[in-house]
Amino acid sequence: MEENQTPKSAGDRGSSPDQRAVSREESRDSVRDAYSRAAESPGGEHPFPVGRGFAQSIGYPVELLAWLPAVASEAFAGVSNLPVLVPVEEGQTVVDIGCGSGLDALIASLKTGTHGRVIGIDFSESMLNRAREAAREAGIANIEFLREDAENLPLQDASVDVAMANGIFNPNPRRDRIFAEIARVLKAGGPVYAAEIVLGDGRSEKERQEAGDWSNGVAGAKEESAFLDEFQAAGFREITVLRKLRNERTESGAVYVVEVKAEK
């Protein structure tokens, strides 16, 4: 397992017993609020790491971060730098599910070029405001950011070449719907590249509860094998673990980040 950054103590992120106790359905609004707060004041206290320094610490290239508008990178809240490594061909259509402030979508738009198209989806308007502003500032026209639920993608069946998901599953109780939607919108054979926090083998439910809340993606973490099973259940094949990582997001030893590639 790669070490991106020395873990800090679990208490630093400010999750309270009350936050951990909210029901799954109620958590949806609190997740959206948490990410909107991160977009509105990225320098504040948040239950997950936010910003350009964190992006750099997990391997986003310094030159790329310097070139792309700060309005995107300063509210970055992903779980790994997998989107930097995703192969995208010129002219392809890419969807970034849970795009946040747009850093990964902007990077994809540089790869797919003016003949391609990138669609970023998020349910936080504050995050999307940053993403749209960043695209304007960078003069990138082949990109659009849509406010929608990941469980209900506003895209045609089999219309997307490549799907990316950098931390979308864990905050969501209906993650099976998100998997189904990704499978629906991808073209046959099209890949999804997903990074997510998973629970270490043999770790107890109690450890997971103590390690975080819904918004930081830890309370919703499944064991790696269960995460991989979800791809299979949605009809994906060639399900491959690309890397396993630790970073500031996985500050408790109970969880780590896994990156997966799977094909429709």
Ligand SMILES: C[S@@+](CC[C@H](N)C(=O)[O-])C[C@H]1O[C@@H](n2cnc3c(N)ncnc32)[C@H](O)[C@@H]1O
């Ligand atoms: C872990 S953050 C990652 C953000 C972005 N991918 C990045 O790397 O900065 C998850 C993002 O997904 C969004 N999100 C979470 N659940 C969602 C849902 N059900 N539908 C749409 N967006 C969602 C949040 O608003 C947040 O911006």
